Amino acid sequence: MLGRLNHVAIATKDAIKAAKIYGAAFGAQISEAVALPEHGVTTVFATLPNTKIEFIEPLGEGSPIAKFLERNADGGIHHICYEVVDIIASRDTLVKEGARVLGDGVPKIGAHGKPVLFLHPKDFSGALVEIEQA
């Protein structure tokens, strides 16, 4: 059921600035900034050979990362994203096992044009988990 690590996300007040050091110091390939109003964030990706780092900054009112940045003014690791083959089947199994799906439980289209869901950090050892249908 659990697939590849799609990305590790870092929340920051300035995603472009945060990504730049990865380009300059690590020679990583850095994407353009993309605004995702439905998710309340702007994303910038650094692509690594085996995964990605997703830099997210708040977008609009009521961004889901606003409180996190109030608590972590310098930014911090925000979530990890695992790939799954069938997001609905995975969601249903996770719920049956007692995990809480965030929001209304209906997948949204994520940064890669694929369905995503988030799982409560309290059910995953304090780590916010995103699942993405590969």
Ligand SMILES: C[C@@H](C(=O)O)C(=O)SCCNC(=O)CCNC(=O)[C@H](O)C(C)(C)COP(=O)(O)OP(=O)(O)OC[C@H]1O[C@@H](n2cnc3c(N)ncnc32)[C@H](O)[C@@H]1OP(=O)(O)O
């Ligand atoms: C574009 C897309 C993509 O990749 O495709 C994305 O990633 S969009 C990425 C942004 N979207 C999301 O994050 C959507 C899902 N996130 C949410 O619904 C929310 O951020 C929650 C995870 C429910 C947190 O809500 P909120 O920030 O309002 O905080 P809260 O005070 O209610 O938090 C409840 C408890 O969870 C903890 N908590 C909050 N955010 C956390 C995080 N990122 N990692 C670990 N723990 C976290 C708080 O410290 C608190 O613990 P205590 O009770 O112990 O103090």
Ligand SMILES: [Co+2]
């Ligand atoms: Co993400």
